[in-house]
Amino acid sequence: MTKYPAVILDRDGTLIVDRIYLNDPEQIQYLPGVFEALRLLRDRGFKLIVATNQSGVPRGLVKVQNLDEIHRRIQAKFCTEGVDLLAFHSAPFMTDDNHPMRKPNPGMLLEAALRFNLDLSASWMIGDRMTDVEAGHRAGTRSALIGYSDPLESSAFALPEVHAPNLLVAAQEILARG
Numbered sequence: 054m055t056k057y058p059a060v061i062l063d064r065d066g067t068l069i070v071d072r073i074y075l076n077d078p079e080q081i082q083y084l085p086g087v088f089e090a091l092r093l094l095r096d097r098g099f100k101l102i103v104a105t106n107q108s109g110v111p112r113g114l115v116k117v118q119n120l121d122e123i124h125r126r127i128q129a130k131f132c133t134e135g136v137d138l139l140a141f142h143s144a145p146f147m148t149d150d151n152h153p154m155r156k157p158n159p160g161m162l163l164e165a166a167l168r169f170n171l172d173l174s175a176s177w178m179i180g181d182r183m184t185d186v187e188a189g190h191r192a193g194t195r196s197a198l199i200g201y202s203d204p205l206e207s208s209a210f211a212l213p214e215v216h217a218p219n220l221l222v223a224a225q226e227i228l229a230r231g
């Protein structure tokens with residue numbers, strides 16, 4: 054059976070402004086260049102999927118119905134921009150749970166791979182934290198880190214294959230890797 058390459062995207066700080074426990078769908082704010090970036094990746098045949106840690110849910114700061122509505126709106130907005138976001142995978146677990154679905158663990162990515170028949174070795178994870186980079190590596194993807202200012206060498210995790218200032222540049226660098 055054919056397997057598909059994918060780009061798995063973090064949500065907060067990658068596609069939209071990180072508002073820390075976003076609970077109000079009216080507060081969604083897209084980061085510059087995200088639509089063009091995903092159109093470029095779409096044109097290269099990458100399936101596009103979102104994987105987001107949401108500890109705000111068990112903290113009681115994010116209601117599940119609001120989370121669903123936020124994802125419905127983001128998906129609809131990208132659709133009007135010509136981009137099909139296949140799915141949103143969320144990990145509603147506390148930071149210190151070490152839950153297999155919570156990044157840096159790879160559970161959401163492995164789940165997406167099973168669901169959509171993805172070739173993880175031909176896929177990328179993109180996010181704004183080293184936990185995103187690590188989740189990709191644990192799942193068997195390459196990883197791109199965006200907009201991260203701390204010294205990468207101070208992280209406990211292996212370095213990303215791509216480090217770019219924003220999603221558009223990351224997408225261009227991924228495409229340049231072939």
Ligand SMILES: [Mg+2]
Pocket residue numbers: 063064065066067071180181182
């Ligand atoms: Mg993030």
